[in-house]
Amino acid sequence: MNRIRRAESNSDIADEDDRRQDPRSDGLTILPPSEWLNRYNQLLDRYPLRTKMCTSFVVSAFGSALGSYLSNAAKDDREKSRGEHRGGMCKAKTKINWVDVIAFAIHGGLINAPIAHCWYEWLSVNGPSSNTASVLVDQLVVQPPLLALMFVCLDVLRASIRAALHEFREADVISKSVTNALQVVPNSWRFWPFAVYFTFKYLKKKHYTVALNLCSVAWTVYLSRGARGGGSNDDS
Structure with missing residues (x-):
């Protein structure tokens, strides 16, 4: 029995030492420089x-x-x-x-x-x-x-x-951008929620970006027409 208890106590001490040496046991990830170098080399090999x-x-x-x-x-x-x-x-x-x-x-x-x-x-x-x-x-x-x-x-x-x-x-880019955005946001809510909803409902995830890019064509046309209208008003 004494031998078993000693073995258990020794294993507990060893586990505690391992936890002290391993920073990840405390929720921290402190890697040695060699590990960073290894990871960098892996990135060089992959990308x-x-x-x-x-x-x-x-x-x-x-x-x-x-x-x-x-x-x-x-x-x-x-x-x-x-x-x-x-x-x-x-x-x-x-x-x-x-x-x-x-x-x-x-x-x-x-x-x-x-x-x-x-x-x-x-x-x-x-x-x-x-x-x-x-x-x-x-x-x-x-x-x-x-x-x-x-x-x-x-x-x-x-x-x-x-x-x-x-x-x-x-x-004065920032103030003009904020003003234009505040004017356009209500109009975007008339278009984009429906476009995103039907995209999520009827298409696969791999097609989301393509479908929304196609939808953005109509949105870009709207913004361009609005910009030209604003520019013509400014010129007049």
């Missing part, structure tokens, strides 16, 4: 292009934000030292250039990652067998055009983002 695009999006945004912050911080330090030499006060203006962050993120995720994925896949299959030759082909033939494309894309994205922000501020 290579999407995973690389998301990774490039995040990494490009982080790199741009960090570079912008460090550059502005150094500039603030120089201005502060000049102000101290002149006997004046200089306020810190360290900030992140979010236009650059968005531009780098879009380029990295939507442009650079797909091109790099397809290029390296092709190079690994059809390129030289020597790693040195593959590096030379990559750096001398492909990377210069990609760098030129990067600067063109970044300039276009920066200009587009700044123009969009300027138009957004000048056109």
Whole structure:
């Protein structure tokens, strides 16, 4: 009996130690870095292009934000030292250039990652067998055009983002959007509840999106006619 009790007590202690070591037993999921790496590798195997695009999006945004912050911080330090030499006060203006962050993120995720994925896949299959030759082909033939494309894309994205922000501020987008939405919502209740009801009732779930997209054609025509009517009234 004593042996049985000792065995049971030892098993209870072992179970308690396992619960302490396993963070999921307390409702928390704290994974070690190796497990995160394993999961990331699984995503690369299952969804290579999407995973690389998301990774490039995040990494490009982080790199741009960090570079912008460090550059502005150094500039603030120089201005502060000049102000101290002149006997004046200089306020810190360290900030992140979010236009650059968005531009780098879009380029990295939507442009650079797909091109790099397809290029390296092709190079690994059809390129030289020597790693040195593959590096030379990559750096001398492909990377210069990609760098030129990067600067063109970044300039276009920066200009587009700044123009969009300027138009957004000048056109008072939010208040106009809220006003238009409040005017259209009652009319949408005359159409969409019936469309959604008959879709749910008579169609299979896999056809929901297609059916509602077809219904949205009529709704878009209605909105377009309303917008033209509003525009003509404004012009008159």
